[in-house]
Amino acid sequence: MQEFQHRTEECERAVSFDTARVDGATQLGAAVFWAAVTSGAGYRLLAHDEQGQGLLALLGLQDAAQLGSAVHEAVGFLVWGTSALQRNQVPALSLRFVRVAVKAAAWLALTAMSYCPVGRLVFGRPLRRLAITCAQQGSAAHAGAMARFARAFAAMATSKQGLLALLNAAILPMLQRALRGAGTDTGLLRGVLGTVVTSLRVILTVTSAVATYTQLRPAHLVPSNPWEAEPAHMEYLRKTALATVHEHGDDGIDENTPAGGPIGVLVCNLGTTPTPRATDVAQFLKEFLMDPRVVEVAPWVWSMVLNGFIIPIRKYTSGQLYERLFQNAGTGNTSPLVHHTSRFTQQVQQHLGSNYVVEYGMRYGEPSIGSALAALKRRECERVIVLPKYPQYSGTTTASIYDEVFACARRYRFVPAIRIVPPFYSHPAYIQAIVATASQFLAQHSNIERFVISFHGIPERYHLRGDPYPWHCEATARAIAAGMCWSKDQWMLSYQSVFGKDPWLLPATDATVEELGKQGVKRIAVLCPGFLTDCLETIDENGTENANVFKENGGEELVLVPCLNSSPEWCEAAAAIIQHEARGWE
Numbered sequence: 001m002q003e004f005q006h007r008t009e010e011c012e013r014a015v016s017f018d019t020a021r022v023d024g025a026t027q028l029g030a031a032v033f034w035a036a037v038t039s040g041a042g043y044r045l046l047a048h049d050e051q052g053q054g055l056l057a058l059l060g061l062q063d064a065a066q067l068g069s070a071v072h073e074a075v076g077f078l079v080w081g082t083s084a085l086q087r088n089q090v091p092a093l094s095l096r097f098v099r100v101a102v103k104a105a106a107w108l109a110l111t112a113m114s115y116c117p118v119g120r121l122v123f124g125r126p127l128r129r130l131a132i133t134c135a136q137q138g139s140a141a142h143a144g145a146m147a148r149f150a151r152a153f154a155a156m157a158t159s160k161q162g163l164l165a166l167l168n169a170a171i172l173p174m175l176q177r178a179l180r181g182a183g184t185d186t187g188l189l190r191g192v193l194g195t196v197v198t199s200l201r202v203i204l205t206v207t208s209a210v211a212t213y214t215q216l217r218p219a220h221l222v223p224s225n226p227w228e229a230e231p232a233h234m235e236y237l238r239k240t241a242l243a244t245v246h247e248h249g250d251d252g253i254d255e256n257t258p259a260g261g262p263i264g265v266l267v268c269n270l271g272t273t274p275t276p277r278a279t280d281v282a283q284f285l286k287e288f289l290m291d292p293r294v295v296e297v298a299p300w301v302w303s304m305v306l307n308g309f310i311i312p313i314r315k316y317t318s319g320q321l322y323e324r325l326f327q328n329a330g331t332g333n334t335s336p337l338v339h340h341t342s343r344f345t346q347q348v349q350q351h352l353g354s355n356y357v358v359e360y361g362m363r364y365g366e367p368s369i370g371s372a373l374a375a376l377k378r379r380e381c382e383r384v385i386v387l388p389k390y391p392q393y394s395g396t397t398t399a400s401i402y403d404e405v406f407a408c409a410r411r412y413r414f415v416p417a418i419r420i421v422p423p424f425y426s427h428p429a430y431i432q433a434i435v436a437t438a439s440q441f442l443a444q445h446s447n448i449e450r451f452v453i454s455f456h457g458i459p460e461r462y463h464l465r466g467d468p469y470p471w472h473c474e475a476t477a478r479a480i481a482a483g484m485c486w487s488k489d490q491w492m493l494s495y496q497s498v499f500g501k502d503p504w505l506l507p508a509t510d511a512t513v514e515e516l517g518k519q520g521v522k523r524i525a526v527l528c529p530g531f532l533t534d535c536l537e538t539i540d541e542n543g544t545e546n547a548n549v550f551k552e553n554g555g556e557e558l559v560l561v562p563c564l565n566s567s568p569e570w571c572e573a574a575a576a577i578i579q580h581e582a583r584g585w586e
């Protein structure tokens with residue numbers, strides 16, 4: 001009997017150790033983490049700027065949905081803190097008062113804001129209404145802060161995590177207390193149950209953190225607040241809306257689409273690093289490679305691999321390549337990608353005339369797609385045509401542009417009508433522009449024996465899961481070869497820029513030029529019709545690296561055909577493609 005009593009006491013000690021340490025430590029860790037990322041100034045610093053690029057975005061978290069967890073964890077931390085203080089003999093009465101008050105408020109809030117529809121009614125809607133009122137009446141900064149706060153609350157009120165938080169914060173601790181208070185004759189059972197309950201609390205805390213971390217990805221971040229006021233355009237909007245009534249009498253019926261400012265054209269390109277500095281390269285690569293459209297690996301695993309291994313090395317290796325590119329591209333020590341995109345935009349604007357406003361935005365880096373859309377909104381464009389600068393569709397590029405455009409559109413109450421130029425991989429205007437510019441260029445280079453048409457690659461499994469990219473590339477390559485009158489054995493298609501360990505589309509460009517060199521071919525030309533603007537992957541990878549591979553294997557010269565860039569042929573063709581898309585709007 002004594003032996004049993006002894007074992008029971010030991011068991012109790014173990015359980016209370018578990019409960020105090022494990023529970024306390026998880027609560028503290030989680031509370032510090034959540035409180036840091038969601039509270040006040042820390043929130044603004046870490047959460048997101050206009051482009052959703054703060055630390056939260058990098059970690060893959062969304063602002064509002066985490067507030068529920070934050071409150072729960074912060075309350076848990078307070079409760080844990082007060083009990084820790086209590087152990088250090090701080091006057092018991094005041095502590096008890098603090099604990100009871102904090103708990104009562106927290107339980108009330110959590111209960112009301114969890115699944116319970118009454119909670120949603122009581123808290124969600126009035127708060128949303130309050131935010132709208134504030135947004136209408138208060139200053140812009142005040143309105144923004146209030147709206148963000150209310151949005152967070154509204155999200156919390158409808159969050160599934162509320163229920164789990166309630167279970168973790170209220171019911172399980174109650175069970176723990178009840179178990180601790182039970183009689184000694186049930187010691188063993190109590191020990192087992194206590195351990196189960198404690199483990200459940202630890203699991204709930206950890207899984208809630210992991211779930212919020214993995215479910216929400218940076219691309220799905222809601223940028224800025226959706227209640228932002230746009231009063232500057234009100235008078236203009238009223239006039240244009242009523243114009244049809246003035247023109248057609250009181251019924252206001254107009255069979256044509258009413259005019260809505262100039263037509264906006266949003267030219268979207270991939271983006272690049274602003275300078276070859278390692279910090280800038282790292283930031284660009286992080287934003288690019290954390291896009292779930294580009295790398296399809298669970299973000300929490302991928303962010304560890306990317307930040308732990310890839311970026312620390314690649315920011316220097318790619319930095320050196322960018323250094324060489326910026327110096328050699330002949331674009332005034334800046335990125336050729338930005339230089340040519342900007343010139344292309346100006347030229348297309350000139351072709352389209354004053355009924356259009358043309359702006360460009362980068363999917364990653366600056367100027368962003370969000371800033372370009374904002375510029376079109378400021379010019380009162382109620383209709384916008386999006387031109388992704390990718391002739392061949394790929395989920396990794398084209399769809400990522402779609403994601404970003406619509407994510408940015410969420411900022412506005414009055415979202416313009418949006419049309420998207422479909423993939424134009426075999427559009428006659430695009431093919432003819434390539435054939436014309438390539439013919440002019442190749443006329444200066446005689447005795448070319450083979451033509452390599454090189455596209456950026458993608459992992460093979462993306463294609464096997466439905467990405468049509470290689471079919472589009474093949475169609476483009478065939479159309480160009482036909483336009484250039486190349487015979488079947490004169491040209492070949494290949495894919496470049498392999499990244500990572502997965503198998504990518506084949507044949508690879510570097511292996512192709514190596515093989516051509518070994519076969520005794522002396523002069524080849526490389527065309528990159530998938531890249532509309534010259535960049536690292538064309539000028540450096542083909543013009544320098546693959547040229548060296550070719551020469552090292554017996555070749556004499558690799559001639560790199562420049563991309564369409566801002567050539568007159570291409571700007572005219574692009575303007576025609578855009579105008580075709582604007583049918584019925586002009």
Ligand SMILES: C=CC1=C(C)c2cc3[nH]c(cc4nc(cc5[nH]c(cc1n2)c(C)c5CCC(=O)O)C(CCC(=O)O)=C4C)c(C)c3C=C
Nearest residue numbers: 270271272273294318337394396397456458499535536537
């Ligand atoms: C998984 C990785 C990548 C996929 C998928 C991918 C697809 C893809 N990319 C382009 C166009 C460009 N990519 C550029 C650079 C670049 N691409 C990747 C990785 C993937 N691309 C990396 C890591 C880089 C950075 C450069 C480096 O460190 O090697 C660029 C050039 C940008 C520049 O700064 O000059 C372009 C353009 C397409 C069209 C595409 C899928 C069809």
Ligand SMILES: [Fe+2]
Nearest residue numbers: 456457497537
């Ligand atoms: Fe790429």
